[in-house]
Amino acid sequence: GIALAVSQVNGCQYCLSAHTYVASNIAKIPADEIRRNRLGQADDPRTAAAVAFSRTLMTSRGKVSDADLATVRAAGFSDANIVEIIALSAQYMLTNFVNNVFDTEIDFPVVDLEVK
Template sequence: MTRIALPTNEQISAASRPVVDAVTKQLKMTPNLFRIMALSPNALSGWAGLQGALAKTLDAKLRDGIALAVSQVNGCQYCLSAHSYVASNLANIDDDEIRLNRAGRSGTPKTAAAVAFAKKLMETHGKVGDDDLHAVRAAGFTDANIVEIIALSAQFLLTNFVNNAFDTEIDFPVVDVAID
């Protein structure tokens, strides 16, 4: 059960409204995560600035794969449900690839390197080894791309923490944290 009162549409502040409206337009619903984040216009706009800039990096399927790997490590059922929905319905990623991404793997070698790196980044709290950096570089990622993978992982970590802290009610098709 959610540990925070979700604001209604009418209770969302004017300062948070532009970001919430943009998310609502894209998803055709206002996810509970954004209702919670709207309580702090500064936190919401900080997230939105990071998300907006990082949406121009790498490609959508790779960003979704990173989101799934990070959310799996952090045990965030809300984010796993939301990102599985987005990956399947907006990015056209099939169920097998979604399962692989959650485990830090992929059917595509370059994606596999990125999601494995993101997974290791979360597991080690950023203290990856030389071999981890070598593997992601060997797959064709530049150091700038590696910084982007780290930044994306941090963006997803933020939403994982918000949802895990408040036990946000899931408003997407529910995905179990355990991988089949």
């Protein structure tokens, strides 16, 4: 979910295509859940908190509010877990930037950048 949320914010069509393929075909995540993850949402409350926090982290450039932290903590994430969410988000942001810079050829079924 975090990979999808971050890649959506960063407009990385390569990563969205790759992560959608893996989520759909390997993890067997339903298409509607993939769509929600791209928007920083999820059916499961804990996953929803993580992807929402990740999305906010990206859109705020790391300047999350106390309320954002309280929300993710209330979902059961410790500060160590929050650092893990930040690290994953940064990892995906890095790959988004690399693929955006080099306009990597998409070798997965192409996903539209617009969430439908």
